[in-house]
Amino acid sequence: MDRPQRYAVTRPGPPGRHGPPEVVVVHLTGTYTAAGEPVYADEAGAFRVAIEGEEARPLTALPGPGRHTCLDAVPLP
Incomplete structure (x- = not known):
């Protein structure tokens, strides 16, 4: 698939x-994490994530206090 x-x-x-x-x-950026996961980024390239199933793991820090390690991800056509 x-x-x-x-x-x-x-x-x-x-x-x-x-x-x-x-x-x-x-x-999809065409680059990979050290673990071999594909990297996705926003248009500016400032927000980067690795996606597994329907979960996105931020590779860049999110603004504000706290640390979000798991975000919802929905595939788009």
């Missing part, structure tokens, strides 16, 4: 502000 070229990744809203989550579209 072919790997999806794009995913919609949901990032949490600002902590303590009860803001809505942000949905970011990421694209």
Whole structure:
């Protein structure tokens, strides 16, 4: 089965502000993590993730306090 070229990744809203989550579209970059996982990035290349199933693992730090290690990922056509 072919790997999806794009995913919609949901990032949490600002902590303590009860803001809505942000949905970011990421694209397959053609690069891989040290463990051999394909890397996806947003249009600017600033937000990078590795995706396994429907979970995205951030490879770059998210803004704000706390550390989110697992984000929702939905494949896009």
